[in-house]
Amino acid sequence: MRYLPHTSEDIDLMLQAVEADHLDDLFSTIPDDCLSKDDLALPEALTEWELDSHMAALSDAMAVSPDYKIFMGAGSYEHYIPASVSYLLGRSEFVTSYTPYQPEVSQGTLQAIYEYQTLAARLLGMEVATASHYDGATALAESLLMAVRISKKRKVAVSSLIHPFYRKVVRTYFEPTGYEVIELPYLKNGFTDLAGLDELNDLAAVAVQSPNFFGCIENLKKIGEKIHNKDALFITCFTEALSYGLLKNPGSQDADIVCGEGQSLGIPRSFGGPALGMLAGRKKHMRSLPGRLVGKTKDLDGKRGFVLTLATREQHIRREKATSNICTNNSLCALAAAIYMASVGGTGIKKLAQLNHDKAEYLKQELKKAGFTISFESPTFNEFVVEFPAGFDSVYDCLLNKKIVAGLPLAEYYPELVNHYLLCVTETMSKNDMDSFVSEVKS
Amino acid sequence: MKENVGATGLILNEPLLWEKGRKGRCGFSLPRRDVESFPIDNELAGEGPDFPDLSEVDVVRHYTRLSQWNFGVDTGMYPLGSCTMKYSPKTNEKQAGLSGFTGAHPLLPSDLSQGTLRMMFELEQYLAEITGMDAVTLQPAAGAHGELTGMLTIHAYHKNRGAQRSKILVPDTAHGTNPATATLCNYRSIQVKSNEQGILSTESVADVMDEETAGIMLTNPNTLGLFEDNTKEIAEIIHSKGGLVYCDGANLNAVMGIVKMGEIGVDVMHLNLHKTFSTPHGGGGPGSGPVCVKKHLEPFLPVPRIVEEKGNYSLSDNYPESIGKVQAFHGNVGVMIKAYSYIRSMGPKDLKMASRLAVLNANYIKESLKGTLHLAYDRPCMHECVFSDDKQKDDHVTTLDMAKRLMDYGFHPPTVYFPLVVHGAIMVEPTETESKEDIDKFIEAFKSIADEAKEAPDLLHNAPGKCKVRRLDEVSAARKPCLTG
Ligand SMILES: Cc1ncc(COP(=O)(O)O)c(C=O)c1O
Numbered sequence: 001m002r003y004l005p006h007t008s009e010d011i012d013l014m015l016q017a018v019e020a021d022h023l024d025d026l027f028s029t030i031p032d033d034c035l036s037k038d039d040l041a042l043p044e045a046l047t048e049w050e051l052d053s054h055m056a057a058l059s060d061a062m063a064v065s066p067d068y069k070i071f072m073g074a075g076s077y078e079h080y081i082p083a084s085v086s087y088l089l090g091r092s093e094f095v096t097s098y099t100p101y102q103p104e105v106s107q108g109t110l111q112a113i114y115e116y117q118t119l120a121a122r123l124l125g126m127e128v129a130t131a132s133h134y135d136g137a138t139a140l141a142e143s144l145l146m147a148v149r150i151s152k153k154r155k156v157a158v159s160s161l162i163h164p165f166y167r168k169v170v171r172t173y174f175e176p177t178g179y180e181v182i183e184l185p186y187l188k189n190g191f192t193d194l195a196g197l198d199e200l201n202d203l204a205a206v207a208v209q210s211p212n213f214f215g216c217i218e219n220l221k222k223i224g225e226k227i228h229n230k231d232a233l234f235i236t237c238f239t240e241a242l243s244y245g246l247l248k249n250p251g252s253q254d255a256d257i258v259c260g261e262g263q264s265l266g267i268p269r270s271f272g273g274p275a276l277g278m279l280a281g282r283k284k285h286m287r288s289l290p291g292r293l294v295g296k297t298k299d300l301d302g303k304r305g306f307v308l309t310l311a312t313r314e315q316h317i318r319r320e321k322a323t324s325n326i327c328t329n330n331s332l333c334a335l336a337a338a339i340y341m342a343s344v345g346g347t348g349i350k351k352l353a354q355l356n357h358d359k360a361e362y363l364k365q366e367l368k369k370a371g372f373t374i375s376f377e378s379p380t381f382n383e384f385v386v387e388f389p390a391g392f393d394s395v396y397d398c399l400l401n402k403k404i405v406a407g408l409p410l411a412e413y414y415p416e417l418v419n420h421y422l423l424c425v426t427e428t429m430s431k432n433d434m435d436s437f438v439s440e441v442k443s
Numbered sequence: 444m445k446e447n448v449g450a451t452g453l454i455l456n457e458p459l460l461w462e463k464g465r466k467g468r469c470g471f472s473l474p475r476r477d478v479e480s481f482p483i484d485n486e487l488a489g490e491g492p493d494f495p496d497l498s499e500v501d502v503v504r505h506y507t508r509l510s511q512w513n514f515g516v517d518t519g520m521y522p523l524g525s526c527t528m529k530y531s532p533k534t535n536e537k538q539a540g541l542s543g544f545t546g547a548h549p550l551l552p553s554d555l556s557q558g559t560l561r562m563m564f565e566l567e568q569y570l571a572e573i574t575g576m577d578a579v580t581l582q583p584a585a586g587a588h589g590e591l592t593g594m595l596t597i598h599a600y601h602k603n604r605g606a607q608r609s610k611i612l613v614p615d616t617a618h619g620t621n622p623a624t625a626t627l628c629n630y631r632s633i634q635v636k637s638n639e640q641g642i643l644s645t646e647s648v649a650d651v652m653d654e655e656t657a658g659i660m661l662t663n664p665n666t667l668g669l670f671e672d673n674t675k676e677i678a679e680i681i682h683s684k685g686g687l688v689y690c691d692g693a694n695l696n697a698v699m700g701i702v703k704m705g706e707i708g709v710d711v712m713h714l715n716l717h718k719t720f721s722t723p724h725g726g727g728g729p730g731s732g733p734v735c736v737k738k739h740l741e742p743f744l745p746v747p748r749i750v751e752e753k754g755n756y757s758l759s760d761n762y763p764e765s766i767g768k769v770q771a772f773h774g775n776v777g778v779m780i781k782a783y784s785y786i787r788s789m790g791p792k793d794l795k796m797a798s799r800l801a802v803l804n805a806n807y808i809k810e811s812l813k814g815t816l817h818l819a820y821d822r823p824c825m826h827e828c829v830f831s832d833d834k835q836k837d838d839h840v841t842t843l844d845m846a847k848r849l850m851d852y853g854f855h856p857p858t859v860y861f862p863l864v865v866h867g868a869i870m871v872e873p874t875e876t877e878s879k880e881d882i883d884k885f886i887e888a889f890k891s892i893a894d895e896a897k898e899a900p901d902l903l904h905n906a907p908g909k910c911k912v913r914r915l916d917e918v919s920a921a922r923k924p925c926l927t928g
Pocket residue numbers: 326327328525526585586587588618620662666691693694715730732
């Protein structure tokens with residue numbers, strides 16, 4: 001086997017050195033009744049070339065663009081990824097290193113993550129950002145737990161227009177804690193309904209997503225005021241990080257904690273993972289943050305360098321009193337996002353975000369012209385909900401056969417929204433694609 | 444040995460991203476605009492983030508330089524204990540990069556996602572076979588996330604039986620994620636001391652196990668690199684009081700094809716695909732932390748589960764007792780593809796051989812260095828061995844000094860100061876992919892460093908001297924944190 005460098009002579013010499021006769025003797029201290037008696041029942045080894053054809057066949061059994069026209073986002077977005085980003089991300093000095101516990105031999109990862117934290121904080125308008133979390137959903141769950149820690153209150157409220165799967169993850173994380181999770185309904189215009197807040201007290205935090213699951217851009221400033229009046233922390237969440245190239249960032253709208261999914265920033269969809277959990281906060285809450293942080297410092301000669309820092313919050317020092325159990329995060333995905341943000345740049349991201357917005361708006365207008373109802377009239381980014389006529393599900397299936405995915409049917413997540421579909425358009429969709437989509441759904 | 448000491452390479456400084464560039468540059472090919480512009484309401488429009496503007500060349504040079512300051516497995520031996528830094532095969536990267544995998548949307552109808560679903564289903568089966576467990580979820584993103592998922596199934600199990608418990612046993616050798624996970628599940632960790640042999644005795648477990656205790660979190664082989672000989676008996680004690688046995692399987696690399704945890708009393712365990720199954724660690728992830736359970740915990744696994752019917756794969760949410768979701772989608776699929784490719788490339792015989800050679804390499808280092816370094820537990824080890832700086836006390840040289848000096852010899856240091864039960868621990872895990880020659884060089888380097896400790900200790904105190912930076916001021920980094928630029 002090409003990954004195992006030992007010759008039989010090596011093995012003999014090494015066995016001699018450890019005073020064993022046979023490789024099996026190395027396990028002789030394990031009680032006999034713990035040893036497995038049978039060989040592993042696994043498929044026999046493939047050669048590299050056999051593996052190539054096996055994997056190619058699996059990969060070919062997947063529906064992907066450009067072969068398929070996929071008008072579906074819902075937390076997983078198609079954006080162009082420059083070849084330079086993928087190429088740099090493949091540098092094995094980045095790929096094959098561990099968490100940078102030994103800073104002198106890890107300055108590459110450390111500076112890159114420090115730069116990522118900075119760009120992430122600037123994108124979200126916050127003072128500090130963590131090195132990464134698993135995904136947007138776990139970042140939200142950890143943000144809510146952080147708010148409970150800071151406020152010492154036992155209740156949180158989340159908008160029902162936060163991604164349904166994110167809310168499920170929050171429920172899973174909160175189940176053993178005894179803290180209460182309350183869901184806030186939504187209004188006819190596609191915004192979160194905060195009226196119920198008045199009756200709630202002992203609230204640690206309220207979390208709202210913007211652009212929300214329906215694509216609608218919430219009025220964060222007003223929402224924040226209401227939440228702060230309740231003396232609760234204001235958490236904002238997102239699934240489409242690119243939107244802040246165009247929209248006001250949540251920090252400028254007085255969010256206390258901002259969390260969400262960074263997959264749009266140069267990370268392929270990969271069936272939903274690995275992605276990038278982003279989490280940012282205020283300096284005053286820095287020591288309550290979950291997860292790793294990289295900080296700037298100096299070496300013995302006064303030269304600039306970077307280290308993992310504020311480790312006294314973390315599991316390897318604090319053990320059962322840690323702010324989180326997270327250890328390995330999604331570092332390489334944060335690196336992808338940093339390289340992507342650096343490549344697109346400040347000027348580029350505005351143009352790119354505007355283009356995303358405009359393309360989605362084009363499809364929305366064309367569908368309106370074709371006589372379909374846009375379910376919520378509020379302004380949107382990249383995604384919007386459309387109501388198709390009753391019985392559209394059979395058209396949906398026909399379109400699948402024509403390699404068109406007509407968005408996400410919403411009834412499974414919002415039972416009242418039968419025949420409503422969440423559509424998504426990014427910069428990768430051409431006018432032609434959209435025009436033929438409209439004529440297909442019309443017919 | 445001296446010719447193996449690091450030379451001075453051409454290490455170039457590189458400014459921070461925002462210290463470079465010129466307004467108006469762009470390293471991105473903006474897609475053609477084929478629709479008109481729809482300006483958004485001024486109320487909603489922001490100013491856009493303050494990112495630098497860089498050309499593609501600026502970006503490529505920047506990250507290429509940064510990468511050159513990093514040490515990875517591809518650079519050299521990386522014997523970081525508990526982390527299993529084995530070689531990450533390149534074909535795995537190629538497979539994970541196939542466009543059908545990278546481009547896949549997670550919410551398409553199952554019929555359009557058969558390739559990935561089949562890969563995941565088979566990977567679950569392989570992991571069940573390797574561990575001797577009955578059912579697997581691939582959803583957790585890393586080891587600690589697997590711990591949380593596994594412990595949540597234990598929590599759900601007790602709740603389901605109408606008698607939640609308040610405590611969990613955690614050995615003093617446990618990784619920090621274990622007690623931190625227990626807290627997330629609202630269990631109070633009760634520490635159990637390991638014995639003079641470095642493992643848990645049945646008595647110490649029996650002494651503390653009661654009907655208020657949900658079970659035990661056991662790491663096997665443990666973080667001292669020792670097999671927990673009494674696992675079966677411990678499991679009996681735990682089970683007799685209605686508790687469950689969680690196994691932290693981060694160290695599975697020692698026992699593939701040799702011990703199946705499902706056969707020795709374990710109810711639930713997690714694996715680290717980014718350790719045992721060769722997926723690269725990426726400077727701190729992404730990883731993947733599948734959880735394997737016995738039948739009685741299967742109903743609680745996260746949804747959706749992958750089900751197979753006549754060669755057709757689909758996702759099902761129909762598990763009413765499930766703990767729910769632990770990630771938005773299906774886990775770190777890109778990582779799973781690499782682990783799958785690894786298992787298919789190795790086959791059953793070479794997986795077992797990998798474990799045997801990992802253990803051979805560790806024992807070889809243990810025997811070769813035990814005259815040089817204090818060996819914490821002098822008995823046959825599994826995949827790693829733990830030394831300390833006891834012998835260097837009189838030289839006034841610490842574990843940290845030796846670790847830093849190893850860098851000058853071209854090695855990544857071992858894990859240091861963990862596990863906590865060994866004062867000044869030096870935890871060496873060579874893995875099976877290191878050759879005898881490279882291990883011999885490592886041994887020679889350590890011996891040479893021990894000599895330097897006697898003859899010229901300042902070489903160690905001032906180490907490293909050949910890296911991009913010298914030792915960094917971590918104290919002021921934490922006292923006055925500067926986390927953004
Ligand atoms: C014994 C042990 N348990 C758990 C973990 C946590 O795994 P991860 O870093 O993937 O979360 C590690 C690795 O860091 C470990 O060595």
